[in-house]
Structures are given as structure tokens and as C-alpha cells.
Amino acid sequence: MTDRQPKDAGLRLQLDHRPGDFHLQTALDLPAHGVTALFGASGSGKTSLLRLIAGLDRPDSGTLHIGGDCLVDTGNRTFVPPHKRRLGVVFQEARLFPHYRVRGNLTYGMPRPDPERFASIVSLLGIDHLLDRFPATLSGGEARRVAIGRALLSEPRMLLMDEPLTGLDGPRKQELLHFILRLTREIAIPILYVSHDPEELTAIADHLVLMHEGRVLASGPLDDLLMRFDLTAELGGFDAASVIEAEVVGQDVNYGLTLLTLNDGQHLTIPAVDAAVGERLRLRIPVRDVALALAPHSGSSYRNQLQATITDTAVLPDNPTAIEVRLQLGNQSLRARLTRKSFEELALDAGQEVTVLVKTVAFALRR
Numbered sequence: 024m025t026d027r028q029p030k031d032a033g034l035r036l037q038l039d040h041r042p043g044d045f046h047l048q049t050a051l052d053l054p055a056h057g058v059t060a061l062f063g064a065s066g067s068g069k070t071s072l073l074r075l076i077a078g079l080d081r082p083d084s085g086t087l088h089i090g091g092d093c094l095v096d097t098g099n100r101t102f103v104p105p106h107k108r109r110l111g112v113v114f115q116e117a118r119l120f121p122h123y124r125v126r127g128n129l130t131y132g133m134p135r136p137d138p139e140r141f142a143s144i145v146s147l148l149g150i151d152h153l154l155d156r157f158p159a160t161l162s163g164g165e166a167r168r169v170a171i172g173r174a175l176l177s178e179p180r181m182l183l184m185d186e187p188l189t190g191l192d193g194p195r196k197q198e199l200l201h202f203i204l205r206l207t208r209e210i211a212i213p214i215l216y217v218s219h220d221p222e223e224l225t226a227i228a229d230h231l232v233l234m235h236e237g238r239v240l241a242s243g244p245l246d247d248l249l250m251r252f253d254l255t256a257e258l259g260g261f262d263a264a265s266v267i268e269a270e271v272v273g274q275d276v277n278y279g280l281t282l283l284t285l286n287d288g289q290h291l292t293i294p295a296v297d298a299a300v301g302e303r304l305r306l307r308i309p310v311r312d313v314a315l316a317l318a319p320h321s322g323s324s325y326r327n328q329l330q331a332t333i334t335d336t337a338v339l340p341d342n343p344t345a346i347e348v349r350l351q352l353g354n355q356s357l358r359a360r361l362t363r364k365s366f367e368e369l370a371l372d373a374g375q376e377v378t379v380l381v382k383t384v385a386f387a388l389r390r
């Protein structure tokens with residue numbers, strides 16, 4: 024069940040599939056831009072869904088449309104084969120042709136020679152120096168960058184990535200994540216991205232599809248889903264946090280801080296990030312690091328104090344001593360988790376204006 028239908032639907036599907044004992048029963052309507060993350064417990068059906076979209080498996084019944092084209096309709100026996108779907112597929116294993124050099128692997132799927140596009144993608148992925156090497160001589164991260172390059176050069180209308188960072192060590196993972204982020208900014212191509220790593224998804228995803236036992240539990244903008252009290256347990260790995268955006272307005276070199284402004288004009292400071300004035304950053308604020316006060320606080324070590332309005336509160340079944348609070352700051356939302364005791368002592372309620380004391384703000388990425 025989807026809770027929000029994007030107007031500019033890029034991918035629309037309704038698929039029913041039973042591999043073995045598993046039953047995948049999904050309906051989805053996804054935007055034609057940005058990164059959509061498929062997230063869910065192991066065995067929830069993420070890879071099965073991606074394989075159906077790529078055309079690697081045939082569904083028992085259903086329809087699949089991308090960009091207005093019908094790729095699957097079991098009702099009239101339409102099944103466009105994988106190589107005609109114009110989708111770039113990147114799996115955990117790079118699956119490069121071992122007997123072709125990197126250059127040959129990259130040009131293999133190009134629909135026509137296009138030296139300019141070739142040069143710009145090679146440079147974007149930082150693989151210029153690898154062009155004459157054979158795949159067997161590449162590191163895991165290099166091989167995956169080549170696989171991404173090959174997928175992009177086939178001029179796909181959408182990129183499907185299944186755990187592209189799995190198995191890489193810390194620095195290699197960060198490096199590839201950085202290349203994927205650049206790609207999302209510099210090439211306007213929608214990406215469907217499977218991962219079970221919330222940190223990776225906080226950095227990369229615009230839209231989130233939450234899978235549970237073969238079904239879509241929720242689908243919507245990442246920051247909206249993180250605000251939903253009812254999904255707190257399912258999104259447990261995200262460690263209950265809000266994601267907000269802010270613009271860099273200055274650097275405080277003396278104290279090693281970056282100064283930011285939110286879109287309602289309020290200010291925030293975070294540990295220094297190497298970013299220029301005017302750049303937009305995505306920030307992550309854990310719910311446990313947000314406190315509330317009735318009025319601005321002096322004499323507090325909380326560096327950031329923001330004015331906000333309480334919009335909603337809830338008590339979750341698995342944590343009855345805490346109150347979950349949703350707050351509005353301009354057009355952005357923020358969550359807090361207070362003890363019931365302090366919530367009642369402050370006599371807080373929906374509709375009330377409060378001062379939000381923010382302890383930790385982590386930089387997630389540049390927009």
C-alpha cells in the first residue's frame with residue numbers, strides 16, 4: 024500500500040510473484056527523478072522486486088510501466104526482455120567481461136559511439152587510469168565503478184543498484200558512495216537503490232520504499248517516512264532521526280564550526296564541514312539529541328536553539344515511558360523523544376510553541 028502517490032510517476036507497477044514459498048505482492052508508484060531506496064529486513068523481497076523490474080524474472084501476474092512504456096502486462100502477454108528495457112543494472116558482483124579491457128567493457132553496451140559522453144562518465148567515476156586494465160586486476164571498488172560506468176553508458180532511463188557497496192571496506196565504501204552521490208547530482212537519472220544500511224540511505228535516498236514480507240509497507244519522501252510514528256519500529260535501523268536541509272552561510276574558523284540557515288531563516292551550527300557559502304547540506308538529527316524547553320535557554324551547553332511548534336505527540340507500544348513529539352520549523356519537520364515525566368512537567372501539548380535544544384547535528388551530505 025502506498026501512502027503518497029507522486030504526481031510525476033516514473034515507475035508504476037503492480038506485481039504478484041511466488042518464487043518457492045515466498046509471496047511478493049507489491050503495488051508502487053515512484054517518481055521519475057532522484058534516488059528511491061528499497062529498504063526492509065533480510066528476505067522482505069527487495070532483490071526479488073528488483074529482478075522483476077529488470078526483467079530477470081517473470082511475474083505470475085501484474086503490470087509494469089516505466090516512463091509511460093508498458094514493459095510487463097501479463098493480461099496481454101507483454102514481456103519486454105531485459106536488454107530491451109533500457110535499464111542499467113548494477114549488482115553486488117560487478118559482472119564484467121573478463122576477456123575485455125575496462126575500455127571494452129565500458130563501450131560494450133553503448134548504443135552509438137559518443138566520445139564526449141564516454142569521457143565525461145569516465146572522469147565522473149574517476150576511472151581514466153584503468154581503461155587499459157583487465158577486470159581481474161581491479162579492486163572490488165574499482166570494478167564496481169566500471170560496472171556503474173558501463174550501465175550509465177548504455178544510456179538507461181533508470182539505474183537499478185542492488186547493494187552496490189556491500190563487501191567493500193570502510194574507505195572504499197565511502198569513496199564509492201561519494202561517486203554515486205556525484206552521479207545523482209550531475210546526471211539526471213532516477214536510481215532504484217537496494218540497501219539495508221540506514222546510514223548509506225540517509226545520505227543518498229530522496230524517497231523510501233519500506234518492504235515487509237513481500238509487500239510495500241510504506242512509500243514516500245525519506246524525511247516524511249522518518250516522521251511517521253507508526254513506522255518507528257520498522258525503521259528501527261535508522262535509529263529514529265530527522266533529516267533536514269540547510270544552507271551554508273559562513274565558517275567559524277576559530278571554533279571549527281560551520282554556520283547554517285534553515286529555510287525559515289533560523290540558524291544552526293555544526294562541526295566544520297568543508298563547504299562553500301550557498302551550498303545546501305542534508306543533516307541528520309537523532310531524536311534522542313533533541314530536548315524541549317518552554318523558552319529560550321541561557322546557560323546551556325546546547326549550541327543550537329530553535330523555535331518550533333509541536334504538531335503531534337504519541338506513545339509507542341514498545342516504549343510506554345517515552346513521548347514521541349513531532350515539531351514544525353518552517354516547512355520542515357523534526358522529531359524528539361522525551362520522557363513522559365518531563366513532558367508532563369512542562370505541560371506540553373500539540374499547538375504549543377517551544378524552544379528546541381539540539382545537541383548533535385550530523386552532516387549527511389551535500390545536496
Ligand SMILES: Nc1ncnc2c1ncn2[C@@H]1O[C@H](COP(=O)(O)OP(=O)(O)OP(=O)(O)O)[C@@H](O)[C@H]1O
Nearest residue numbers: 042043044045064065066067068069070071072219
Ligand atoms: N528462486 C527462488 N526460489 C525460492 N525462493 C526464493 C527464490 N528467490 C527468492 N526466494 C525467497 O524469497 C524471499 C525474498 O528474497 P529476496 O532476495 O528478494 O529478499 P531481500 O529482501 O533482497 O533479502 P536480503 O536483504 O537478504 O538480500 C526469501 O525468503 C528468499 O529465500
